[in-house]
Amino acid sequence: MIRTPARYRLLAMFVLPALVVYVAFAVYPLLSSVFLSFFESSGQTSAFVGVANYVDLFTNPTTSARFWNALGNNVEFFLIHLLVELPVGLLMAALLTSGRLRRSVGLYRTLLFVPATLSVVIVGFIWRLIINPLWGVVDFPLLGLESTALPTISLMSVWQYIGIPMIFLYTALLAIPDDVIEASRIDGAGAWTAFWRIKFPLIAPQFGLIVILTYIWTFNGFDIVYALNGSAPGPNYSTDILGTFFYRSFFGSSGQVADLDLGATVASVIFLLILVTTAAYFWVVQRRLKSYEL
């Protein structure tokens, strides 16, 4: 046993380098961006304006309409991930650990995970070709109509990232000792009962974590929409999500002049949205999920 002061010194030695990097490249930019949102800059000067940028974001008819539209689209983007990616990912993980695939488990695991390793630009490009009405397999402008564009893009993204929840849940399921399952079988439980009554409760904490990670990830989403539809994502902003709305405000688009203050305000609002929801989730839900020692 090392004496306490020495222990703290050692601890500091290990933690400090990472902490310095983290503060310099994550905490500082974050805070300075929030800071920026309280200023109005024009040219080389900038003046403190309090929450005026926030008021403007929520009351200016143009920007607030775009903001709520992007938020609504983002919720839809998240819900499609939640309702498709997670259940299907869970199903895949359950199949992989069910023992029915025998020796081809490795093959399936790899195949299902491969899209997650692809660049989003490639995924967008491939799918754009597949569903192209001129030379693709569907004779319908999926990406061109307001009603279908966002679900289509969401499903492309689900297709790409389905390997992530699958691998998470797969490892969690593997960690369940066989004797627990065997015991349930002796007690007369079928595969279905064993899964929902024994396996799922055991992996519920991991499942909950994936839900919140998916939330964070979709609310920070940007790349697939930008890759497919650019920074003013149409048609009629039907695929505009918070990430693209932020990009357009902060960096401008072809015809739009960049507005750093508005961009920083949007970024801060997104940050707050994610922070509050995540905190609430951990407070209300994740604490109550029981972890079992096996």
Place this chain on the structure above:
Amino acid sequence: MWESDIIPAFEKSHPGIKVEYAPIDTNDYNAAIQSQIDGGTGPDVIMCRPFDVNRSWIDKGYFEPLDGLDAIGSFPESALAAWEGDDGTPYCVPVASVLAGFYYNTAIFDELGLDIPQTQDEFVEVLDAIKEDGTYAPLALGSADGWQLAYNMLYQVGPNAWKGEEGRLGLIDGSKKLTDPEFVEGFEVFDSFKDYLPNGYESISYEDMTQLFTLGQAAILPDGSWQITQVTSTGLDVGVFGAPPAEEGGQRYQQEMADMAFGLNAAGKNKEAATEFVEWLGTSEFQQLYVNKLPGFFSMGSEPVKYDNALAQDFADLKEGAELTSRLALDRLSAGQPPLDDEIWRVAQLMFNSGLSAEEATAELQKGLDSWYTPAP
């Protein structure tokens, strides 16, 4: 091209100066340059964006004023306008402009016995004839990319109705509104083309259109001159015509968009050498070299330039007898929220995809513009 031809030509005539070329992808250009300059790592010579984006950069003090330069004197005022400050001070040396036109597949025109349309009505007849024949798509055009509808269709066929610069400058000084009959008519003409698009056009992107045309499956491609090399890459025999006027022999309006210019970074480290470089960009030696290395880009200088590429020469000939006009919404009208240019992309898509009428479209645009834009007194 810059590295292999142009910069060596400059370095040969200006010994002692070395130019380093640092390209940035178009989509990231504004963002990259702004963060570089704000961070103090900007280049000595900056490529300028036309109109509003550049004006905001001028306001931020990125550029050195160029009033004293010989190069500035070799351009007409119209060429300089896209890069001037509010007080008319020049900040960039113009390099090239792009034109818009209708590429057509001459083999298809011969096969169907079609002539180049001289009036708007003839244009529609030509399109009807191709549609009736049914072998080819009349227009290679999709609405997945809003900018494409605006830049290559609306801003091409519309100026004949709103009289080019007269209408454009009228919007800027406030004497005209988008709801005026001439603008509504321009939007109507644009809308009338929607009957000639290929199936599933709502999700046909810009790349798809070019491909449809180069594969010989479509007769006419509305596009910019920058595509000259691509549209002829499959060996098609391609011609080009400009948007025809409403009546036979009426005034034609030709879209010419200021595309590229170079300015000096006010915080640059090698100002003297950089000045020499931009001075050289104003010479006809450079312009001749540039436009022929890059067919589809046109010199903006006062001295005439010869184009080696036949299609480029055809394009340059479109300027003859036509009044030149810039894209409608990029000058001042897109400097606030909502930017008119982005809004036009959006409503142009709505007109094609959801049947928004020209009246509704222009009313919506004018409302958006009124919400922030006040013409300078």
